[in-house]
Amino acid sequence: MSNVILETKHLSKEFKGFTAVSDVNLQVQRGHIHALIGPNGAGKTTCFNLLTKFLVPTTGQILFNGRDITASKPAQIARQGIIRSFQISAVFPHLSVMENVRIGLQHKLGTSYHFWKSARSLNRLNEQAMALLEQVDLREFASSITVDLPYGRKRALEIATTLAMEPELMLLDEPTQGMGHEDVHRVTELIKKVSAGRTILMVEHNMSVVAGICDKISVLQRGAMLAEGNYEQVSRNPQVMEAYMGTTAGELEGAHA
Template structure:
C-alpha cells in the first residue's frame, strides 16, 4: 500500500505492569493531516514517543515508507524524515527568530551548533531561513529576540524550525495548547498551509481544530485504538462519546480535554 507512509502493527509499551499503549494498529496515509485524539492519559504522547523512538516498544512494529524502523535511534528516524515538534515550545529564547531557523537548517546539513563559524559562513543559510519565515508569516519579525515573541508566534517559529529539517512526516504535539482564539486560528491556518506536499500526524485536544483540518482521526482510550475514521464518523460513534464522559456530539466538537 504505497499510500500509507506510516504504519504500526500491534504497537505496545508497558511500564512495570501498566500498559500505556496496547496493540495499536495505526495507518497514516501520505498527504493527510491525521489526528490522534483521546481523553487525558489515553497514551497519545507515549505513542508519539514510540514513533520517534524516544521510547522503545515492548512489542510490535513501526514501518515508515514500508521500512521497519522499530529498532532505529531517534537520530536515524529524524534523518529518514520524521520530525517532531514538542508540546512545550522548543526554541532558543535568547537568539533571534532568524537565528533559530538558521540552526534548524544547519542541523539538516550536518553543521549544527558550529556557532564559532564566521558570520559570512553562517549567512549562507539566511535566504532559506527568510523563505521559511515567509511561509509562517514571521519574516517581519526576523530580528526579534525569540523571548519577546507572543506565545502563538513562538509556536509558529517552532513549526518553521521543524520545516527547516525538510520533514516528510511532521509530528505536532498539541500545537494549539494554551492559546487564545486568535492564535489558535492563526496556527490552524498555518498547519493547513504547510501540509501541502507533506504528511502531518498531530496530537490535539481542540476538537474544533481537528474537525476543521484533519482528513482522518484515530481515537485512543487507555492505550488502545478505540475508533478511526473521518471526524463525522468518530464524533457520532457512541464509544467515542462515552470515552469523552458521555459528551454529546456538540460537546465533543468543543472539547478541549
C-alpha cells in the same frame, strides 16, 4: 510508492505491569493531516514517544515508508525525514527569530549545531531562512529576539524550524495548547498551509482544530484504538461519545482530548 507513510503493527508499551499502549495498529496516509486524540490518560503522548523513538516498544513494529524503524534512534529517524515538534515550544529564547531558523537549516551545510561556525558561512542560509519565515508569517519578526515573541508566534517559529529540517512527516504535539482563540486560528491556518506536499500527524486536544483540518482521526482510550475515521464519523461514534464522559456529538466539539 505506498500510500501509507507510517504504520504500526500491534504496538504496545508496558511500564512495570501497566499497559500504556495496547496492540495499536495505526496507518497514516501520505499527504494527510492525521490526528491522534483521546481522553486524558488515553496513551496519546506515550504513543507519540514510541513513534519518535523516545521510548522503546515492549512489543510490535513501526514502519516508515515500508522500512522497519522499531529499533532506530531519534537521530536516525530524523535523518530519514520524521521530525517532531514538541508540546512545549522548543526554540532558543535568546537568539533572534532568523538565527533559530538558520540553526534548523545548518544540516544542509553538514554542520548542524556547530554554533561556532563563522557568520559568513551561515549568512548563505539567510535567503532560505527568510523564505521559511515568510511561509509562517514571521518575516517582519526576523530580527526580533525570540523570548519577546507572543506565545502563538513562538509556536509558528517552532514550525518554521521544523520545516527547515525538510520533514517528509511532521509530528506535532498539541500545537495549539495554551493559546487564545486568535492564536489557535492563526496556528491552525498555518498547519493547513504547511501541510502542502507533506504529511502531518498531530496530537491535539482542541476538537475545533481537529474538525477543521484533519483528514483522518484515530481515537485512543486506555491505550487501545477505539475508533478511526473522519470527524463526522468519529464525532457520532457512540463509543467515542462515551469515552468523552458521556458527551453528545455537539458537546464533543469542545471536549478536551
